Amino acid sequence: MTANFWDIVRYFKRYRNTAIWSITGSSLFEIIDLAVPYTVGQILNVLSGRSLDPEINSLVIAMASIFGQSPNPTTALIMLSGLIFVVTVLRAPIQVWIANNFHWEIALKSRRDQTQKAIAKILTLPIEFYDENNAGRIAGRVARGLANHMWSYPEIAGQLIPKVVRILGIFVIICAIAWWISAFFLVSFILVLLGSLQKLKGLVKTEENLDIYQENTESRTSEIITSIKTVKAFANEAKEYKRQSERLEREAKVSLWGIHIGYVKLGMVRDTVLEACQFVVFGAALFATFGGKMSIGHFITISTLASMAYSEIKPICLLAEVFARRYSSMLRFHEFMKQANGQDAAIALYPNTKYPQYRFAGKVEFRNLTFGYDRDRPVLEKIQFIIEPYETVALVGKSGSGKSTLVKLLFRYFEPSSGGILIDGTNITELDITGYRKRLAIVHQEVDIFNGTLMDNLMYGNPTATFAQVQEACAIASVDEFLHLLPRGYNTIVGERGVRLSGGQRQRLGIARALLVNPDILVFDEATSSLDYESERSIQLAMRRIQGIRTTIVIAHRLSTVREADKIVVLDKGAIVEIGSHQQLLAQGGIYHRLHSLQETGELL
Numbered sequence: 001m002t003a004n005f006w007d008i009v010r011y012f013k014r015y016r017n018t019a020i021w022s023i024t025g026s027s028l029f030e031i032i033d034l035a036v037p038y039t040v041g042q043i044l045n046v047l048s049g050r051s052l053d054p055e056i057n058s059l060v061i062a063m064a065s066i067f068g069q070s071p072n073p074t075t076a077l078i079m080l081s082g083l084i085f086v087v088t089v090l091r092a093p094i095q096v097w098i099a100n101n102f103h104w105e106i107a108l109k110s111r112r113d114q115t116q117k118a119i120a121k122i123l124t125l126p127i128e129f130y131d132e133n134n135a136g137r138i139a140g141r142v143a144r145g146l147a148n149h150m151w152s153y154p155e156i157a158g159q160l161i162p163k164v165v166r167i168l169g170i171f172v173i174i175c176a177i178a179w180w181i182s183a184f185f186l187v188s189f190i191l192v193l194l195g196s197l198q199k200l201k202g203l204v205k206t207e208e209n210l211d212i213y214q215e216n217t218e219s220r221t222s223e224i225i226t227s228i229k230t231v232k233a234f235a236n237e238a239k240e241y242k243r244q245s246e247r248l249e250r251e252a253k254v255s256l257w258g259i260h261i262g263y264v265k266l267g268m269v270r271d272t273v274l275e276a277c278q279f280v281v282f283g284a285a286l287f288a289t290f291g292g293k294m295s296i297g298h299f300i301t302i303s304t305l306a307s308m309a310y311s312e313i314k315p316i317c318l319l320a321e322v323f324a325r326r327y328s329s330m331l332r333f334h335e336f337m338k339q340a341n342g343q344d345a346a347i348a349l350y351p352n353t354k355y356p357q358y359r360f361a362g363k364v365e366f367r368n369l370t371f372g373y374d375r376d377r378p379v380l381e382k383i384q385f386i387i388e389p390y391e392t393v394a395l396v397g398k399s400g401s402g403k404s405t406l407v408k409l410l411f412r413y414f415e416p417s418s419g420g421i422l423i424d425g426t427n428i429t430e431l432d433i434t435g436y437r438k439r440l441a442i443v444h445q446e447v448d449i450f451n452g453t454l455m456d457n458l459m460y461g462n463p464t465a466t467f468a469q470v471q472e473a474c475a476i477a478s479v480d481e482f483l484h485l486l487p488r489g490y491n492t493i494v495g496e497r498g499v500r501l502s503g504g505q506r507q508r509l510g511i512a513r514a515l516l517v518n519p520d521i522l523v524f525d526e527a528t529s530s531l532d533y534e535s536e537r538s539i540q541l542a543m544r545r546i547q548g549i550r551t552t553i554v555i556a557h558r559l560s561t562v563r564e565a566d567k568i569v570v571l572d573k574g575a576i577v578e579i580g581s582h583q584q585l586l587a588q589g590g591i592y593h594r595l596h597s598l599q600e601t602g603e604l605l
Contacts, residue, residue, distance in 0.1 A: 003334035008327075011149055011334075014113060015106045022102035023157050029095045030166035034305065035087045038173060039080050041301030046076050050295045056080075103158035111150045117337065118142045126342030127413045128373070136222020137215055138336070144211075145333020148326035160319045163312045170309040177298050181284050185306065188277040189313060192270060196317045199266045200324045206262075210254050211328040217247045263321055270317055274310045281306040342413070356435035360424050360520040362389040362551030364410070368419035371409055375417055379405050380574045382419070387567070392552040394562035396592065397571035403555045406571075407523055410553075411440060423521075441519035445526035447510035449498025455490040457498075457509060461517040469516060476545045477512035479505075515546070522546065524554045559596050568592065 012019060042056050052060065060079045064071045122138065167189060175182035224231060224240055231240055282303055289299040364387040372378035380402045387393045395403040408414055410421060412433055420427045428436060441461065449457055458473070459465050465473075470490075474480045482505050486492040498506045514522055524543065540561060546552060547564065556562045563582045570578035570585065570592045578590050585592035 003331045003338065007334040008149070008330050011114060011330075012106060012110050012153060015109065018102060019106055019157060022098055022106070023161055025098040026095075026103075026158055026162040027165035029091060029098070030162045031169040032087050032091060034166070034169050034173060034308075036084055037304035037308065038301050039084050040304070041297035041299075043077060043080050043297070044300055045295055045297035046073050046080070048296055050297060052076065100154075100158065103154040106157070107150045107153040110153070111146055114149065115146055118146065118333075121337055121339065121341075124341045125339055127408070129339065129342075134219055134222055136225075137219035139222075140215055140218040141329075141332055141336050144329040145336070148329050149333070152323055152326055152330070155319050156323065160316055160323075163316050163319075167309050167312055167316075170305045174302055174305060177302060178285070178288065178294065181281055181288075181302060181306075184284070185277075185281060185309065188273075189309070192273055192277075192313060193317070196266060196270055196320060199262070200320060203262050203266075203321075203324055206254070207325055207328045210251065211332060213247075213254070214251060215332075217244065217251065220244065220247075266321070267317075271314065274313055278306055278310040355438070356432045358431065358435045358439050360439055362391075362520045363387065363424050364521065364551060364553075365422040365425075366406070366419075367422060369406075369409065369416050369421065370418045371405065371414065371416045373414075378417065378574060380409075383576060384419075385569055385576060385579060387551055387553065389551055390548055391566045392547050392554065392564070394554045394556055394565040394568045395571060396556055396559060396562060396568060396595065398595075399557075401571040402574040403571055404525060407442070407525055407553065407555060410521075410523070411437065411442070438517070439520045440523070441514035441517045441521075442523040442525060443507065443510040443514050447498070447506045449494055449496075449501065449506055449509065451496040452493065453488075453491050454486065454494055454509070457494060458490075458513050458516060461513055465516045470512075473512040473515040476515055477508045478541065479508045479512045482508075511543075511546075519550065521551045521553065524552070524556075526555055526557055559592075559599055 039056075042052055045052060051057065060076045061071045063079050064075050069075050122142075171182055171186055171189075174185060221244065224244075231237060285294065285299050285302040285306075288294040289296060294302075366383045366385055369380060369383040370378055371380045383402075383406065395406060397403055409416055410428075412428060415429065420429065422428070423431075423436075450460065455470070458470055458479075462469075471480070474483070483489055492500070494500050498509070501509065543552075543554070543561070544564065554562055554565060562568055565582070568578075568580060568582060568585055569576055570590070572591055578585055578588065578592055580588065586596060
C-alpha cells in the first residue's frame with residue numbers, strides 16, 4: 001500500500017495535545033521576541049525627541065500610574081528597558097523547556113512507540129514476505145524510517161513552524177508601520193517559498209529512487225555477510241567487492257550530481273533573491289525616512305525586522321530541504337507498516353497474555369486438504385490421511401512434492417484453500433493459534449541459533465525449564481556428547497547463527513530445544529539431509545529415543561531416516577500416491593521402491 005504525508009503526521013498522533021500546546025508556546029515566544037526590535041525603535045524615538053506610538057505611549061502611562069511615577073522621557077526609557085528585560089532575560093529559562101524539552105520528548109517517545117509497532121509488524125507479517133525480502137532490506141528500511149522521523153519532528157515542530165509564525169508576526173508589525181513595504185515583503189516571501197517547494201518536488205522524487213536503490217545495496221551487503229562462507233569458498237571476494245563498489249559509485253553520482261548539486265543551485269538562486277529583496281526593503285524604508293514620511297525609530301524597526309525575516313526564510317528553506325531528503329525513507333517506513341499481516345496476526349505479542357493451555361492426545365487428520373500459494377495452481381490436492389496418537393509418520397517424495405508445505409499448513413503459516421486439518425477431532429482453525437502452536441515443535445533442516453549461550457538457545461521455547469529437564473533433553477538428543485568440548489559448557493557463547501557449532505551439533509541442539517517444550521506433536525523437517533554419516537547416525541538415535549512417546553512427523557530426503565516409521569506417506573506432485581510401512585512400500589514396487597533403489601545404488605534422485 002502507498003503512504004502519504006498524513007501518515008507521517010499521524011506517526012505522532014498519540015502526543016497530539018502535547019504537540020499542539022508546545023508548538024503554540026514555541027510560536028508565541030517567537031512573536032514575543034519581535035518586541036525587542038520594535039521597542040529599540042521606540043527608544044530611538046524617545047532619544048531623538050520623537051513621540052512614541054499611541055499604543056506604547058498608553059502602556060507607558062499606565063505603568064507609570066501603577067508605580068506612582070509621572071510619564072516623562074526618563075520613565076518611558078525605564079519602562080521600555082524593563083520590557084526588553086522581560087522578553088529576553090526572564091523568557092530564556094522558560095523557552096528552553098517548551099521549545100526543546102517537549103519537542104524532543106515527543107520525538108523520543110514516538111520512536112519508542114513506533115519501534116514497538118515495527119517489531120510487532122515484523123512478528124506478524126506472513127512467511128512469504130520474508131521469502132521476498134531479506135533481513136538487511138527490512139532492517140534498513142525500519143531503521144532509516146524511525147531515525148528520520150525522530151530527527152525531523154524537533155526541526156519541524158520546534159523550528160520550522162515557529163519560524164513561519166515569526167515571519168507572519170513581522171509582516172503584521174511592518175504592515176502597521178508601512179503597509180506598502182509589508183505588501184512587497186509578503187509577495188517576495190510567498191514567491192521564494194513556492195519556488196523552493198516546486199524545485200523540491202523534483203528532488204524528492206530523485207531521493208525516493210535513490211532510497212530504493214540504497215535499500216537494494218544494503219540488502220546485497222546483508223546477503224554477503226550471511227553467505228560469507230560461500231563467497232570465500234568460490235573465491236568471489238573481488239567479484240562482490242567490484243559489484244558493490246560499482247553500485248556505491250552510481251549512488252554517489254546520483255547523490256552528488258542529481259541531488260546535491262540541485263540543492264546547491266536552489267540555494268544559490270534563493271539566497272540571491274532574498275538578499276535583493278532585503279536591499280529593496282532597506283532602500284524603501286531609507287528613502288521614506290529621508291523624505292520625512294517615517295521616523296528614525298520606525299526605520300530601524302523595519303530594517304531590523306526585515307533583516308530578521310529574510311534571514312529566517314533561509315533556514316526555513318534549509319529545513320524543508322532536510323525534510324525532503326528524509327521524506328522518501330519515512331514514506332517507505334509507512335509502506336512497510338501497511339503491509340498486510342499474515343493469517344496469524346492475532347498471535348499474542350506480550351509475555352503475560354493469557355491463552356488456552358491445550359493438551360492433545362496427538363491424533364492428526366488431514367481431511368481432503370487442498371492448498372496453493374496461487375489458488376489457480378494447487379501445491380497440494382485432496383490430501384487425506386490420519387496420524388494416530390504417538391505414531392511416527394514419515395513424509396517422503398521428490399523435491400517440490402509438497403512435504404514442507406504440508407507442515408506449514410499444520411503450523412498454520414497458511415490456511416488451506418479447501419478441506420482442513422483436525423487435531424483430536426477439532427479443526428485447528430478453531431483453536432487459539434498461540435495455545436495451539438505451544439503444543440507443537442519443529443526441528444528444521446537449518447536450525448536457527450541465536451547469538452547467546454548454549455543454555456539460552458536450549459531454553460528458548462521453555463524459559464521455565466529446570467536444569468534437570470535440560471539435562472534430560474540433552475541426553476535424549478545426544479547434546480551431552482559434545483558438551484565437554486565446549487569451553488564453558490552450557491554457558492558457552494555459540495555465536496550468531498551458531499557459527500561455533502558444527503551442523504550436527506546444531507541439529508542436536510534443535511532437537512533438545514524442541515523436547516524441552518514437551519510438545520504433543522514433534523516435526524523433523526529434513527533434519528538429517530545435510531549431515532555427514534556420523535552426525536546423521538547421532539540424530540537417528542535421538543529420533544529413535546523419541547519414537548512412541550509423542551506424535552512425530554518426519555520429512556525425509558534420505559530414506560534411511562524413516563525405515564522405522566510406523567507409516568510412510570509418499571507424495572508426488574502434491575498428491576498422496578502411496579501409504580504403508582517401509583517393507584510394505586518396498587513390496588509394492590512403486591515410487592518408494594524406486595526412490596529407495598536409487599539411494600541404495602548411490603544414484604541422484
